Amino acid sequence: MTSLLTIDLKEGLYQQRKYLVLVVIISLFFGITSYVDLALQKTTAVFSVADLFVALFEGVQDYSQLAEHGSSFPFSWFLMMFLLSYITLWYPYKDIYGFGQHICMRLGTRWSWWLSKCLWICCTVLIFWVLVFVSLCICSLLFTGHLSFTLSNQLPNILGWGESIQIQPQGLVPFLILTVFSTIALCLLQLFISLLVHPLFAFLLSAVILTFSMFTWNVPFLFMSFAIAQKAEVIVGYGHSFITGIFITTTVSILSAVFGGYVISRQNLLKRGLQ
Numbered sequence: 001m002t003s004l005l006t007i008d009l010k011e012g013l014y015q016q017r018k019y020l021v022l023v024v025i026i027s028l029f030f031g032i033t034s035y036v037d038l039a040l041q042k043t044t045a046v047f048s049v050a051d052l053f054v055a056l057f058e059g060v061q062d063y064s065q066l067a068e069h070g071s072s073f074p075f076s077w078f079l080m081m082f083l084l085s086y087i088t089l090w091y092p093y094k095d096i097y098g099f100g101q102h103i104c105m106r107l108g109t110r111w112s113w114w115l116s117k118c119l120w121i122c123c124t125v126l127i128f129w130v131l132v133f134v135s136l137c138i139c140s141l142l143f144t145g146h147l148s149f150t151l152s153n154q155l156p157n158i159l160g161w162g163e164s165i166q167i168q169p170q171g172l173v174p175f176l177i178l179t180v181f182s183t184i185a186l187c188l189l190q191l192f193i194s195l196l197v198h199p200l201f202a203f204l205l206s207a208v209i210l211t212f213s214m215f216t217w218n219v220p221f222l223f224m225s226f227a228i229a230q231k232a233e234v235i236v237g238y239g240h241s242f243i244t245g246i247f248i249t250t251t252v253s254i255l256s257a258v259f260g261g262y263v264i265s266r267q268n269l270l271k272r273g274l275q
Helices: 002-015 017-040 049-056 063-069 075-087 090-096 099-107 111-144 155-159 172-196 199-215 223-227 242-264
Strands: none
Touching: 002 017, 002 090, 002 111, 017 049, 017 075, 017 111, 049 075, 049 111, 049 155, 049 172, 075 111, 075 172, 075 199, 090 111, 090 172, 111 172, 111 242, 172 199, 172 223, 172 242, 199 223, 223 242
16 A cells, blocks of 8 residues: 555655645745734734744634624635645545556555545645644744744734733644644535536535634634634634644544545446546
8 A cells, every 4th residue: 555655755846846835835925914013003022933834724703704804704724724635635536447447456445545645645635734733834934034833922912812811832734733633624524515416516515614614613623713813722822722632633533534435435437437
């Protein structure tokens, strides 16, 4: 399976190379504009890398925050999540109805192919977040001359969260972990649905999960809530807990991998074909 994964990493990432470059461009754009906006506010606060990441993925607590408090639409969060979903959408589907069929026939089992694609999803998600984080680090070095991974106490006021928020200074690492686990779960679920039905339906389901996760509160099965900074206990001191987030997202990932392998091992690929 190691050779399969190597092929997937080379071919899959090559096919998505322009979107990975786009990830870097968007991240750099956001980092630069964040520092420009901060300068225009004439504040003494300095954005750290941690502040940049949380600002990019702050989201909202629920719909009322937009309707009643005039908070800005979480465009950056949706943009990056949709981009990641799209990057991981088509390659496995096209492969199983193309070159992947020959691989499955040669190996005599589809489980190796399936597990390789699951690992490809995990690797692609990790590469995505590494690109985002490194891009924000570059912006921080350019504008401040140093790297800091501590959240600023002034961040809630700068982002308009309110003075009552008690920011957790060391919350970046656990929030990063939650974000990675949540997006791996989303992409594995999307992979399962794309092979069960069709990639477009899977992408639509991802959009529904992302939307309801953003605009509802305290609904655990909407697991993308764990990737929203304003709902994360590790950032604001209340909200979704780290342990709960890891448990739910890991459960979604495992179930998607198990049921996906079961479905793909029993599909008639020749009859269905690439649609």
